[in-house]
Amino acid sequence: MKRYFSHMVTTLLAGACLVAASCSKSDEGPKIPEPNFPDAVSQSVEAGGTYTLNIEPNQDWEISVPTATYQWFWIQDGSQKVSSKIGSAGKAQIVIGISEQEEFDQNRVCEVTLKMGSQSKVILTLTRGTLERSLSIRTCVIDADGEFTYNPDSETSGLSYLYQTDPATNIGLLWPEGRMGFMMPVLVEGNFNWAVNKMPAWVTSRVTVGNAGERVELLLMGNAPAYPLDGDEDKLVLIDTDNHEKSFEIGITIPACRDIFKISDFETVSKFNAKAEYYNTKTSSWVPGSAMGSIMGIDGSKIYVFSEIKQQYGEPYLSGDAEDIAWITVTEEPWDATSEGGVVQTRKVTIGTAENPGDARKGVVVALPASEAAKITGPDDIIDQDVREQYKQYIVTTVEQEASPGSIQAADPEGMAEVFAEFKKLSKMEWPMEGSWANIPDGYKLTYTKDYSWEESYLTFSREYTDYTVYGFDGPYDEPLAKENCWITVEKTAKGVIIKMDPSKNTKPGSEGENEASIVFSDAAGNFAVIYCVYDPDAQIGGGDENYEVKFASSGVSGAALEAITADNYQQIAAQYGFDEGDFRESLGMNIVLYALIYTQAAPANAELEVTSTQNIMVMPWGLEWLTYEPLSSTRLLISMTKPGATDPAYGMVQLLKGEDIKCIIYCKPTF
Structure with missing residues (x-):
């Protein structure tokens, strides 16, 4: 009985254990697998792009970017920008957007985190690198005449000048003909906001700032009061307006101005009548007043006046004595000694005469630059019988006054x-x-x-x-x-x-x-x-052949050249310009004065001619259409040339006559 009870108890306990075990398994349910995070990846990316990430999580998931970097990195969910996105187990494609805003001095980093269940992991690190600053400075194109080249398409391009193709390594200021000082147009292009931070005292510019991506013209102009007499070289410094520690510099130079000297606007010969009226060549008339022009240079230049003294027996000579030159009046604008006056100044000069009660008279006005004037002890250093050869380049004008007409x-x-x-x-x-x-x-x-x-x-x-x-x-x-x-x-x-x-x-x-x-x-x-x-049937009316002269009426001629043809140079001129050497030889043998007039452009500047007389003129060969002339006065002549036709002679002649005799021939040839 006891053994049976023991067996029953054992059986019951075993059954209870089975029931307990069976109940325990039913409560736990299916087992969840461990998250399968992908290996972490690091990648550099460019601004404005995207990065696509492929994942295959084995659980429900959530992927996110930090809110601290959301300005530069985000998750692209269709058309939406989000900082996080969820999904179920299985394959998925994640697109990370990157901001277009480029930065120069700070890398931007984004860590992309994947979370499954209670676990998370950084699976992607994106780095957007800094942008490299770039700045280009190009100088203006200089033409064959040394002038800045204007942009023919300025209205469309918005640029006043044409610029070199390659960036400059140095900026050299120039003083082109007709300009008021040293200058250089430059074109600045950069990918950052910039400003001129430093420039030498001798240069200035109205525009000094520019924005990223803009083309900005700077007209760098010399600061006249600070011109260095012997030139200088320095740096032009531009900075990033968002980070003043970042700068770019380029060398800049200015030439010496100590020897700058220019005489402008005076006629080669300034003519006055006995009433002291000035002959205006533009209107071909006598007008009250004076010859007017300007002299440019540094302080210390000096003007000297000389009068021609005629002798009954002997050649005339020049005198600078006060009593001899009193009939010529020269007034010069005073030097501006203020801080704004400038190291180089252009001052107006007028030259006139007193009324002439007697014979025709002649004088010479000479202006010496400061460097030459400093060597002069008196007027006699400049002249002997005439102006000394080394000073002829400084003649302002020759003054000629007609004699009193008398009764x-x-x-x-x-x-x-x-x-x-x-x-x-x-x-x-x-x-x-x-x-x-x-x-x-x-x-x-x-x-x-x-x-x-x-x-x-x-x-x-x-x-x-x-x-x-x-x-x-x-x-x-x-x-x-x-x-x-x-x-x-x-x-x-x-x-x-x-x-x-x-x-x-x-x-x-x-x-x-x-x-x-x-x-x-x-x-x-x-x-x-x-x-x-x-x-006297043989008299030379108006003077003999040896007195016939042709010259440019004013200075500053461009696009034309005039050369006297003589027995010494006629072969060289004929070969150089394609003239007939035999024509020259024959005309010279007849004591005819010869000149060669060459036009290198259709409308040369200041090409009017001063001739002994425009009394009788004709063009040869007959019927030549591309060569014409216009007498502007009894001694002033303008010759015009167009391009010869295919069957036209390559050169023509303007013949000047006195009476029936040819006294001068101007051989004319266009080479443009």
Whole structure:
């Protein structure tokens, strides 16, 4: 019985254990696997892009980026930017967005965390690196004339100038022709906001800042009050306006200005009439006033005035004595000694004359730069018979003043020239008054070369004569000629006084047959004028060939060259420009003055010519259309050239005549 009970107890206990075990398994449910996190990855990325991450979690998951870096990194959920995203076990694709905002000085790092159950792990580390700063400075293109090149497409491009292709390694300031100082346009482009932080005292710019991605023109201009006399080199420094510790620098230089010196706007010859009126070449008229121009340089430049002194026996010479130069007046704008005056200044200068009561006169104005003026002890250092050769480059202008017309004038000088006659006032040196004529105020010369020369040779008298006396070849030392049947006759007409000469009636010619006589005019106060009359068919009206001259009327000529052709250089000029050497040789043999005028551009600047006379002009060959001329005055000429046609001669000639004779030929050739 006891053994049976024990067995039953054992059986019950075993059953209870089975039941207990069975209940325990039912309560736990299915077992959850361990999370399968992927291996961690580190990756560098660029601004504005995305990074795609493929995962295959074995549990429900959540992926996130830190809120601290959400400005630069986020999870792209469709069109939404989120900081976290959840999903179920299985394959998934996660897209990480990266901000476009680039930064220069700080890396941005994002740790992407994957969480499953109670566990999490950084599975991706993204690093967006810093942006490298870049700055380009390009200088302006300089043309063949040394000038800044303007942009023909400025309205579209927004840029005033054209710039070099390659960035500059140094900026050199220049002072081009016609500009007011040292300068250099530069184009600045950078990928950061910048500003000019430092520049030398001798340079300035109105624009000093720029934004990232912009093209900014800086016109770097010399600061005139701070120009270094001997030049300088320094640095131009630009900084990042968001980080002043980051800077860029480029060398900048300025040339020496000690020897800058320029004379501007004066004519080569400044002409004045006896009333001290200035001849304006632009309007071809006499106007009250003075010749005006400017002189540019540093302090210490000096102006010297000289007057030509004529001698009865000997060549004329220059004098700087006060009493000799008193008729020339020069005024110079004073030097500006204030802080804004500038190391180099351009000052206005005017040159005028007093009224001329006597013979024609001539002077020279010379301006020396400070470096040369410092060597001069007095005016005589600059001249001997003429301006010394080393100082001729500093001649401001030659001043020429006409003689006082006196009491008699030609009514129409050009009309007289057409009938081959000439009337001119004689200076005391040309025909000194002697004997009983010593105190006669005015002397003149009247020349006829044709028997009809008297026809347009009217003379006007400002002092009315009441009588006249005719003298023969020996003048004051001869007995007066009888007026009846005299070979010289004087007639008053409505147009003026006409003097006729008939050599066939001359019974007392000179010892060599010269037909010469003198007429003395008088009024109640006495003798007031003498006209020396000459009939000479071979006379050179207006002067001989050796006096014929052609030159540019003003300085600053560009696009044209003028060369005198002589026996010494005619072969070289013919070979250089393609002229016919034989033409030169033949013309020179005929004592014709020759010049070569070369145009390198269609409309040269300041190419007007000063010639001895524009009385008669013609173009050869006949019918040449590309070569024309325009007389601007009796001594001023403008020649125009266009490109010759395929069948046209390559060069042409402008012939200048006196009477019927060719006195000068200007050989003209365009090379543009």
